[in-house]
Amino acid sequence: MTTALISNGGEGVLREHEAYFRFYEELNDFLPPDKLKRSFPYRFNGNPSIKDAIEAIGVPHPEVEMILVNGASVGFEYHLRNYDRVSVYPVFETIDVSPLLKIREKPLRRNAFVLDVHLGKLARMLRMLGFDALYRNDYKDREIIDLAVKEQRVVLTRDRRLLRVKVITHGYWVRSTDPETQAREALRRFDLSSQIKPFHRCMVCNGEIIAIEKSAVLNQLEPLTVRYYDEFYRCVDCNKIYWRGSHYQRMIDRIDRLKANS
Ligand SMILES: [Zn+2]
Numbered sequence: 309m310t311t312a313l314i315s316n317g318g319e320g321v322l323r324e325h326e327a328y329f330r331f332y333e334e335l336n337d338f339l340p341p342d343k344l345k346r347s348f349p350y351r352f353n354g355n356p357s358i359k360d361a362i363e364a365i366g367v368p369h370p371e372v373e374m375i376l377v378n379g380a381s382v383g384f385e386y387h388l389r390n391y392d393r394v395s396v397y398p399v400f401e402t403i404d405v406s407p408l409l410k411i412r413e414k415p416l417r418r419n420a421f422v423l424d425v426h427l428g429k430l431a432r433m434l435r436m437l438g439f440d441a442l443y444r445n446d447y448k449d450r451e452i453i454d455l456a457v458k459e460q461r462v463v464l465t466r467d468r469r470l471l472r473v474k475v476i477t478h479g480y481w482v483r484s485t486d487p488e489t490q491a492r493e494a495l496r497r498f499d500l501s502s503q504i505k506p507f508h509r510c511m512v513c514n515g516e517i518i519a520i521e522k523s524a525v526l527n528q529l530e531p532l533t534v535r536y537y538d539e540f541y542r543c544v545d546c547n548k549i550y551w552r553g554s555h556y557q558r559m560i561d562r563i564d565r566l567k568a569n570s
Pocket residue numbers: 510511512513514515543544545546547548
């Protein structure tokens with residue numbers, strides 16, 4: 309451990325400090341190879357907040373669930389000090405650490421999402437599973453940020469820079485580019501498997517689906533559909549009609565596959 313003295317253009321000296329960081333589990337996805345799964349020195353001047361230091365290293369703050377400095381839990385507002393030993397953890401899947409958490413008032417347990425323009429297929433899949441997933445293929449970053457703040461939505465994004473926006477408190481950088489793998493990531497990260505409710509949300513527009521009388525939609529159905537099905541549902545927003553046809557069994561199979569692998 310050394311404290312180097314560096315010149316400050318003749319106006320005296322600035323003291324450069326050093327802290328030691330270690331990132332755990334999937335937070336390593338954001339680090340260069342020389343910082344993976346090991347403690348490494350981080351040099352700094354002045355007294356930056358630990359949140360700024362973590363983001364300077366490359367990890368977006370919404371991915372972080374717990375920070376220990378010299379063994380004690382701290383919040384994002386903690387200011388880094390010389391020789392601090394910092395451990396940074398993502399959301400824990402199996403251990404309840406809530407008594408230790410200093411980062412957020414409370415974890416966001418509202419499972420409502422807003423997705424960036426790269427994640428249309430994931431949005432449809434989340435809706436298929438019954439989750440509230442807002443998405444448009446022309447969302448501007450500003451709109452996503454506003455929806456996250458005003459409606460307390462979790463931001464799902466392929467753009468890790470978006471997660472650095474200060475007002476976004478809950479978000480997740482989707483690692484995979486494959487929609488099914490992405491859905492499994494989301495199920496795991498937000499512990500959603502037990503809350504899956506197929507056939508509750510419109511895959512097209514995210515509206516809720518409600519049961520309706522067959523007689524109310526007779527004139528909108530093909531003759532074979534009228535003959536073989538009696539239960540119908542309608543999206544309250546876009547009026548799309550749903551019934552449990554052959555596509556329904558394929559959907560259920562797909563959901564079973566997702567659950568089994570998450
Ligand atoms: Zn709809």
